Amino acid sequence: MNIYKGILDHVAKYVELSDSETEEFISILKTTRVKKRQFIIQPGFVSEYRNYIVEGAVRVFYLDDLGKEHTVIIAIEDWFFTDFYSYIHRTSAEYYAEALEDSLILQMKYEDVEELCSRIHSLCQYFRLFTERSMAHSYKRTISNISKTTEERYWEYVNKYPQIANRVPQYVLASYLGISPESISRIRSGNKKN
Template identity: 85%
Template sequence: MSIYKGILDNIARYVKLTDDEINEFTSILKTTRIKKRQFVIQPGFVSEYRNYIVEGAVRVFYLDDLGKEHTVSIGIEDWFFTDFHSYLNRTPAEYYAEALEDSLILQMKYEDVEELCSRIHPLCQYFRLYIERALSYSNTRVISNISKTSEERYWEYVNKYPQIANRIPQYVLASYLGISPESISRIRSRS
């Protein structure tokens, strides 16, 4: 059960599940190891799983028509990731999800989560609360991107998430913040 400790602790921060509900939930989890630079999601294929990171780091990014990468999320241990539009609407993904490190993830099929949520109210409540918090964070990020300078965005991220900023490549952080890697180098040199 130790591989499930992180996700069960995450759930327990929001709701209480009975032992039977925990057993039902863990029965739908698929354990997957992914290597650094391996893709978990690719455009054109439906994102079948909601993924939880047990160990490692993953980024989700979009590739524009000019071939430029735009990182939309970065996750480490105790974070979820997927192409949520694809996952929820059962349509082809538009994003890539790539391991930044060798990683261990737990995968939950859409149909399995929906079926369990129809029967286990606290689990449904957990996923709702988690998504609401993610949406709130996303909205805060949009406001930050349109109202703050690149230097302010950099320091805000580094101060809030030092455990991520110190682990990921500079070009990934730059892509996520919407600035160039050279700008990050200049910002760092001024500190």
């Protein structure tokens, strides 16, 4: 099976590419395999790529002054991840991206994406439309973070992404939701809401 199928379907949800455009797009994709626990992005280095997951799972997290991890993205197949700020501003990353499983990812370099977007209108449209949708989604998360209790946030996530919740370690989920692992443990054992 073609490893590009997923990402091309993703693009096709927003725009139609001609054969030559498709070819150009594929030509900037770099295939990379990473092993579980391997870092793909690290503070101190610029996050050069937008990364698309073909197979596997990755999390992006921030390590604060006290050594606590705060997960900002949990990504599986057909998701993108990067340290967006570092990627766009060409500054040193602030986050780690760590493979949660052996994964196969497709990487697009910043310069290549920019070059293609400046030349190919439909690809520019694709990234615009897709980023706008991510943006809309990000507001939903902000609301959830500031207006829900820990328990509500936990069940909301589990209901929305049951397959992810079962796939990643609990402490990763905890650090994504801003809850202590102990509290998640208690929520799970105590209240059996759905």
